[in-house]
Structures are given as structure tokens and as C-alpha cells.
Amino acid sequence: MGFDVDLFVIGGGSGGVRAARMAAATGARVALAEDSRLGGTCVIRGCVPKKLMVFASSFRELPAEARAYGWDIADGSFDWTSFRSKLHAELDRLEDVYRRLLEGSGVVVHDARARLADAHTVELTTGARITAKHILVATGGRPERPDLPNAQLGLVSDDLFELEDLPQSMLIVGGGYIACEMACILSGLGVKVTQYYRGAQILRGFDDEARGLIAEAMKDQGIDLHLGTNIVEMAEAAAMAGQGDHMGASAAASASLLPSTGKRGCPVWVKATNGHEQVFDAVLFATGRRPNSDHLGLEDIGVSIGRRGEITVDAYSQTAVPSVYAIGDVTDRVNLTPVAIREGMAFVRTVFEGQPTPVDHDLIASAVFTQPEMGTIGLTEEAARAQEPIEVYCTSFRPMRSAFAGAQSRVLMKLIVSVATRRVLGCHIVAPEAGEMIQLAAIAVKMGATKEDFDRTVAVHPTMAEELVTMRTPTRTA
Numbered sequence: 242m243g244f245d246v247d248l249f250v251i252g253g254g255s256g257g258v259r260a261a262r263m264a265a266a267t268g269a270r271v272a273l274a275e276d277s278r279l280g281g282t283c284v285i286r287g288c289v290p291k292k293l294m295v296f297a298s299s300f301r302e303l304p305a306e307a308r309a310y311g312w313d314i315a316d317g318s319f320d321w322t323s324f325r326s327k328l329h330a331e332l333d334r335l336e337d338v339y340r341r342l343l344e345g346s347g348v349v350v351h352d353a354r355a356r357l358a359d360a361h362t363v364e365l366t367t368g369a370r371i372t373a374k375h376i377l378v379a380t381g382g383r384p385e386r387p388d389l390p391n392a393q394l395g396l397v398s399d400d401l402f403e404l405e406d407l408p409q410s411m412l413i414v415g416g417g418y419i420a421c422e423m424a425c426i427l428s429g430l431g432v433k434v435t436q437y438y439r440g441a442q443i444l445r446g447f448d449d450e451a452r453g454l455i456a457e458a459m460k461d462q463g464i465d466l467h468l469g470t471n472i473v474e475m476a477e478a479a480a481m482a483g484q485g486d487h488m489g490a491s492a493a494a495s496a497s498l499l500p501s502t503g504k505r506g507c508p509v510w511v512k513a514t515n516g517h518e519q520v521f522d523a524v525l526f527a528t529g530r531r532p533n534s535d536h537l538g539l540e541d542i543g544v545s546i547g548r549r550g551e552i553t554v555d556a557y558s559q560t561a562v563p564s565v566y567a568i569g570d571v572t573d574r575v576n577l578t579p580v581a582i583r584e585g586m587a588f589v590r591t592v593f594e595g596q597p598t599p600v601d602h603d604l605i606a607s608a609v610f611t612q613p614e615m616g617t618i619g620l621t622e623e624a625a626r627a628q629e630p631i632e633v634y635c636t637s638f639r640p641m642r643s644a645f646a647g648a649q650s651r652v653l654m655k656l657i658v659s660v661a662t663r664r665v666l667g668c669h670i671v672a673p674e675a676g677e678m679i680q681l682a683a684i685a686v687k688m689g690a691t692k693e694d695f696d697r698t699v700a701v702h703p704t705m706a707e708e709l710v711t712m713r714t715p716t717r718t719a
Contacts, residue, residue, distance in 0.1 A: 246270040248593075249363050249373035250348075251355045251537070254281020256569035256581030257379030258339055262346040263589040271347070272373070274365060276354035279339040282381050282570070283578040285332055286399045291422060293331065295610045297324055298429025309646035319430050321407045328402065357538040360564045364538075375564055375592055378552060379585070380533040382570035386526050387414070391475050394509050395524040398423065407432055408522030412511055414472060416443040418609045420527035421455065424464050425612040435465040435521065437513060442468060444609065448621040448669045450635065454653050455611050455671060461649070462612065471514050478508035478520045532571045539565075549573060556599040558588050566592070575602050606683035608676030613652065616679025618686050619667035622657055622719070630660040632715040634692070640672065640705050654708040656692065660718070663691040668709070678706050 248264045250257045253275030265271045278285045297319070307314045343350050353365040363371050384397035396404075398419055409432065413424050416438030428434045436443075436459075443459075443466070444452035460466055509524045532550045540546055544560045544567075545553040551573035558566045566588055569581035583600065590598040606618040625631045635655040643650045652672035659666050668682045685694065700707035 244361065244372045244374045246272045246349075246371060246373045248272075248375045248377060249274070249355075249371060250377045250379060251363070252281065252379035252381060252533075252569070252571075253277075253279040253339070253343075253350070254379060254381050254569065254581065255283050255578045256381075256585040257281070257377065258343060259582045260377055260379065260568065260585030260588055261343060261348045263586060264593050265346040265348050267589070267593045269593055272349040272351060272371060273343065274351040274353055274355035274363070276352070276366070278336050279343070279350070280332070280336050284335050284339065286402065288578055289335065290328055290332060290402045291426070292610060293328055294426045294430070295422070295612075298426045299612065301429045301431070306643075306646045306648070321404075321430070325402075325404075332402075356536065357542055357544075357565070360542050360562050373564075375566065377585075377588060378534075378537065378539070378565065378567040378571055379569045379581070380537065380571045381581075382530040382532050382573075382576065384419075384526070385529050385531045387472075387528050389472060389475065391477070391509075392526065394475060394477055394507065395526045397526055401525070409433060410435070410522045412437065412509075412519075412521040412524045413527060414438075414524065415527035415529075416440055416445065416468075417527060417529070418444065418611075420525075421459065422610050423525060423527060424459060424466075425462065425610075428459075428462055428464050429612065433465075434463075435467070435519070437467050437470040437472065439469065439471040439514075444615075446621075447609070447615065447617060448655065448667070449623055450655065451615055451617070451653055451669045451671050454637065454651065455609075455613070455615060458613060458650060458671075459611065467513070467515065467517075469514075472511055473514055474512040475524065476510050478510045481510045530570070530576070532573050534571055547573070557591050557597065558584055558600060574600075575605055577605065577607060580605060604683070604687045606679050606686075608679060610676065613650065613671055613673050614675035616670040616675035616677075616682075617668070618679055618683045619665070620657055621667060621669070622655070625657045625659075625666045626719040631666065631719050632658045632660060632692070633717045633719065634658065634712040634714075635716040636708050636712060638708075641703060642673075652705055654705070654712070656695065656709065656712065658692045658715075663693060665690055665692060665695065670706075670709075672705050682706075682709065 247269040248271045250261045250273040261271050261273045304314045304316045353367045355363045355365050358364045361372050386392040411432050413420050413436045424434050424436050443456050508522055510520050512518045534550045534552055543562050552567040552571050554567050554572050558568050568584035570576045587598040587600050590596045609615040637651050637653045640652050655669040657667035665686050670678050695710050698710040700710050
């Protein structure tokens, strides 16, 4: 049977684009469909705009620090409108880069939504039907709102980059990395941030000592963090303004001063599980993401879908239908952009280059762009302790730069070491530029470096990271 193309990719994010370009480089005929914007979550609604906002928010403390170093610098003010305009221009530029890369690779791009009609046929919203020998689903994920009455009044992470104006106050619901990053960003931009998280500590799944330090740093920055707390009720504040008995006098008074916009992000009255009531200019739900597997026709042709909507795949990203593969967040394996790219590359090697390549999900470094940042790879102390006897090497201190300026902020350097093999099982850093540090430390950990390999490395002085190679005595064993 002849096919129109050798590969049809559904989804124009980082993973899908990399797979399409690599497949085209082998001589394959490739087409790709994207119904939103090329670049996907990372470039348009995630990593890139978020990191630019991290940069913007980090300047808030610089004038005070500069004055401590002798500079005559006055505090400034942040212009969201100016920043937003430049941010959108940069995202437009990056989207155009993605399009030119695809077209330059010979990939045919369809600006349309696609669904599978059968194991080898894709239907587009343009009415076109295209047959393909292989189909790759790379549709990513999307933020979810909780199952709560009036949850539509709240924002999700996608909405933040489209705000015309920054709210003066915002409630962020959630305790994962997106919630904590956005809390630090918005606080740095001058928003009064309150954060509710139903768990006992933020950043569940990360090292306990590291996430505890970040929680304290967030509080020190003025973020009003409430642990063990969630929303019980929420409503549009203007609609509740006359119900003082129900709302509480102070919340009702503040609500009466707020206009009703009728849009998401309008002033919202919130009642928390601890009984506290407050009106916020906006509420942001950062309570999880869900794979984008809906309405693709997958189950109709026999592709297995998991409980959360994830596409079930094997080690080679192949679904239960041999001609259909899936990569990235839609598979809900490790939801990171570089992982989706690696999965796309492994798919091409397996299917188009004749080199069966399973996806390697072992020892993946990651960074959380709070302030300070956290960089991490490998096992947490808690997970390692449950696995085998370990030694923990850890130090926390005031770094030279902030200590000289009189700041109380602290950093953390931590290594988890196997007693039996001496291998470094985990490395956790909480510090400015921790993401940059963990990228280099990850090479050593991935290679199987031992504590003695770290010890043999001469320190670079004076740096924060030198502590990773100068800690000689375990802080504790377990």
C-alpha cells in the first residue's frame, strides 16, 4: 500500500518538531499538524516565557543590593505593559524560527487540528485526509482547574502571559513547581501573593531539606504561604459584595470596592479550609496538568489510554497500535521539554534509522526556578534512605555576595552517597543559578561518579559550588 507520507506528526511542540526534522533528514516524507502555535507549551506557554519572567522579577532586589556595594541606585518600578509587549514579540520570533526550521527541513506544516481516522489515516479540520505509514502523537498537556464550583473564575498558567494588567493581589492554589515558581515571579514583580497548598510542605517529591529551605525563602520574600490549606468556596467578589453576613465584614467591605469584569481573573471572594475569607484581584490554579489525548480518535482505533488520559506506550514509545507512537507530556512519563526531545530522537532512531533505541529516563536533572532556584538529580535523601544505607553530605550557608550586602538568604549544597558503592546517588542544590550548576553536576552523577571522584576534584574558589567537592565528613548516615 502506498502512503501519502512516511510520518505524520500530530503536535508542533518541542518533541514533535524535533522528531519531524530528524525523520525528514533521513529522507522520509514528513507532515505535521498543529492547531495552535508552533513551539508548543515550552516556547509559547511555559519554559521560555516563564524564564523571561523569572529574569524580570529578579531585578526587584538588585537596587538595594547594589547600594550595599556602594552604587548610588534608586528603586525603580516595573512596567508590565512594556515587558508584555516585548515578551510577545520574542514568542512570535521563536514561533517563526520553528516554522522556518520545519519548512527548511522539508516538513509540510498544516495549521489545523488532526485526529486519527484509522491506524494509518489522519483527518484534518481543513477536510483533508492524509495517509501515513507511521503516526506520532506529540500533543503535550494542558493545565487543569480543580473540580470546584466557580473554578472558571480562576486563571491557569496559560493565562498569565496574556494578562493585560498585573493584579495587585493574587491567590495561587497549589504547591508544585509551577505554583512556587509563579509565586516567586509575581511577588518579584510587585504582586501581593498568597499561596494555599493542601499538603504539609510545598514541592512534594523533592528533597525535604531543600524544599524546606525554599519555603522559608518564599516567606521571607513576603509570600503569604498557607500549608494544609485549600479553597472551600469561591465566587465573583462583586456578586458577593452585598452579602456581608455570609462573607465576613472585612471581605465584604473590600469586595464592595472592586469592579466586576465578568472575566476570568476578575476579583474573587475565597473562603479557605481554615475559615479565612479574603478577596483577591485574581486566583491562579496551579493544581496539575493533564495529557492532551482527548478527541484524537485514539481509543476508537485501539490505542490504550490510562486513567489520567495518558497514552500508554512501551520503552520505544510505541502504542498498542503498531503504526502509532507517542512522545512527550501526552504519555505522562517524565514531563520535561528535554525529555520530550530525547523521546522524539529515540523514536526516529528506532523507526527511521534502524537502530532500536529505548528511551532513557534514568537520572534526569531538573531545575525549579523559584528564588532561590533548586537544581536536582537522582534520589532524594528520603528515597535513598529507603533503598540502602547512605551517607549524607550537606552544608547550608550565607553566600559571599548576599552576606556582604547584609542579606540573610542561605544556600544549600547536598550529596547523597551509597555506603556500599560510594556512588553519588543524588545531588541537590538550592542557590542562585542552581539550574546552571546542576547541569554540570549531572554529567558526573550520570557517569556514576563516586564521592571520592568529587573529593579528587580541585575546588574553584571562591564559588558557592566549591562546597560540592570540599565536604569531607558526612552530616549524617542512615
